[in-house]
Amino acid sequence: MQGLTIYFPGKLVFGKNCLADLPGDIIRLQPAKVLVITIRPLLNALAGFTAQLIAAGIEVKTNTSITREPSFNDFKALMEDVSLFNPGVVVGIGGGSVLDVAKLVAAQLENDQLLEEIVGIGFLRSRKKKLICVPATSGTGSEASPNAILVDDTDNQKKGIISPFLVPDMVYVDPMLTLSVPPDVTAATGLDALTHCLEAYTNKFAHPFIDLYAFEGMRLIARNLVKAVTDGTDEEARAQVAMGSLLGGICLGPVNTAAVHALSYPLGSGFHLAHGLSNALLLPYVMEFNAPSSSKRYAQVAIALGCEPAGTDDETALRGIRKVRELVRSCGIPSTLREVGIPESAIPAMANDALKITRLLKNNPREVTLEDAVAIYKAAY
Numbered sequence: 082m083q084g085l086t087i088y089f090p091g092k093l094v095f096g097k098n099c100l101a102d103l104p105g106d107i108i109r110l111q112p113a114k115v116l117v118i119t120i121r122p123l124l125n126a127l128a129g130f131t132a133q134l135i136a137a138g139i140e141v142k143t144n145t146s147i148t149r150e151p152s153f154n155d156f157k158a159l160m161e162d163v164s165l166f167n168p169g170v171v172v173g174i175g176g177g178s179v180l181d182v183a184k185l186v187a188a189q190l191e192n193d194q195l196l197e198e199i200v201g202i203g204f205l206r207s208r209k210k211k212l213i214c215v216p217a218t219s220g221t222g223s224e225a226s227p228n229a230i231l232v233d234d235t236d237n238q239k240k241g242i243i244s245p246f247l248v249p250d251m252v253y254v255d256p257m258l259t260l261s262v263p264p265d266v267t268a269a270t271g272l273d274a275l276t277h278c279l280e281a282y283t284n285k286f287a288h289p290f291i292d293l294y295a296f297e298g299m300r301l302i303a304r305n306l307v308k309a310v311t312d313g314t315d316e317e318a319r320a321q322v323a324m325g326s327l328l329g330g331i332c333l334g335p336v337n338t339a340a341v342h343a344l345s346y347p348l349g350s351g352f353h354l355a356h357g358l359s360n361a362l363l364l365p366y367v368m369e370f371n372a373p374s375s376s377k378r379y380a381q382v383a384i385a386l387g388c389e390p391a392g393t394d395d396e397t398a399l400r401g402i403r404k405v406r407e408l409v410r411s412c413g414i415p416s417t418l419r420e421v422g423i424p425e426s427a428i429p430a431m432a433n434d435a436l437k438i439t440r441l442l443k444n445n446p447r448e449v450t451l452e453d454a455v456a457i458y459k460a461a462y
Contacts, residue, residue: 085288087335088227088245090214090252095327097320100215100255104133110211112169114140118159118183119174121145123217126258127174142166147175147182150349150356152232153196153240156182160189167191170211174258176270177221177356180214181229184247187212200233202440205244214249217258219309219323220270220357222277222330224252228337232350239346241440248334254327256320264310268412269357271306271322275299275408276360277329280338282385283371283378284444291336298328299385303404307411339445341367343438344457347431352423361414362421365405366461370453372398375446418462428458 094102107115115134119127124145131141146159159182167190173183187210189196199205214224223229229242259267278298281291302325308318344367345359354362372379372395380394383401386408391397406416415421432454436442442449449457 083286083288085290085335087331088248089331090225090248091250093225093252093254095254095324097257097316098255099253100130100258103213103215103253104130104137106251107134107170107172107213108137108139110170112139112211114142114166114168115170115172116163116166116168116186117141117143117172117174118147118179118186119143119145120148120176120179120217122261123174123258142168147179149178149353150230150232151178151182152234154234156185156196156231160186164190168210170213172213172215174215174217176216176218177223180216180221180223181231183214184212184223184229184249185231185242188244188246199242199244200240202241202243205242205246208246212249213251213253215253215255215258216323216326218262218266218270219256219259219319219326220273222274222326222333224249224254225327225330226333228333237350238434238437239350254323256316256323259319259323260313260316262313264313264413266355266357267313268306268310268414269355269361271302271309271326271357272361272364272409272412272414273357274322274326274329275302275306276341276364277332277338278302278325279364279382280341280444281329281332281336282382283375283446284336284339285446286336286444287378288336291332294328294331296381296385298325298332299382300387301325301328303386303408306408310412337444338441340371340442340449343441343445343449344431344435344454346438347434348418348423351427351431351434352421354421358414358421361409362416362418363457363461365402365409366457368402368405369460370449370457371445371447372402378446418458425459425462428455428462431458
């Protein structure tokens with residue numbers, strides 16, 4: 082059995098309308114200043130939250146500059162805006178990009194390490210500021226992971242920063258914040274969360290402890306995502322998908338993802354496709370590639386997704402792949418690269434770029450060669 086190290090958030094709160102309890106937790110920390118990193122569409126919903134902090138004598142600065150998957154330059158520009166403010170607490174409230182940036186801001190304030198020096202696994206040495214994450218989408222699981230992803234402007238590649246210091250001190254998961262998320266984003270982020278769980282469960286370094294989170298995450302998302310997409314006001318479906326996303330985030334630290342994510346990175350960095358959509362596009366095709374070498378695991382994936390067992394593991398695994406295609410279709414997500422405007426001529430360059438993501442490809446249950454990457458992209462075309 083593989084060894085296991087997990088860094089859980091110091092405090093995790095899950096529940097409808099639980100955001101109402103967060104101001105009290107922050108006030109008890111007695112910070113002089115709080116930085117809130119969020120997005121403009123949430124400002125009205127957060128007005129009462131910030132008002133409570135201000136009423137308690139806390140100076141609050143709000144930053145809404147992250148409007149896309151962030152780059153090194155986006156992060157550095159934000160740091161220039163907030164460094165002089167120098168808050169004691171950093172709160173990220175939003176999707177994965179906002180949370181990733183909030184985690185890095187908390188780590189880099191009063192840190193003499195350059196951003197470029199902390200790229201990779203385990204290079205960040207400390208974090209001096211308190212960090213609180215509140216997801217407003219159900220997808221990335223960033224609130225529970227030690228990971229943050231930025232696009233490097235020098236080569237247009239996505240780079241990961243992985244450190245236990247990026248795991249928040251507090252996490253509040255309030256499914257009510259996701260009610261206003263539009264159907265296409267709900268679908269893409271939900272399929273991203275499903276991919277986190279699925280890739281953790283079928284990972285070369287899968288672990289029985291993480292399997293518990295991964296299996297249940299797949300089960301919850303598969304049973305509730307279409308409901309959340311077709312009726313965004315369904316609070317119970319939203320809550321179940323939010324829990325599935327959180328479980329997927331817990332999987333990201335000790336086990337992490339594999340070939341789906343590695344192959345999706347060039348779609349985001351080269352064509353600015355949303356991360357969740359990129360994963361949703363590639364998931365069934367990578368499953369087809371992996372299943373023959375890991376049929377028992379993929380048969381269990383099918384069971385988690387709600388499929389009935391077939392005569393053999395191979396047959397059951399195929400049912401799981403068909404179920405994922407069905408989910409993608411029912412969620413209204415494109416199922417081919419052609420549909421999202423990626424030219425077939427881009428495939429060789431994308432395959433080359435994907436092969437550079439060795440920190441994820443090493444986790445895949447089947448080795449992915451350059452020829453394999455090209456073949457997967459062509460199958461997805």
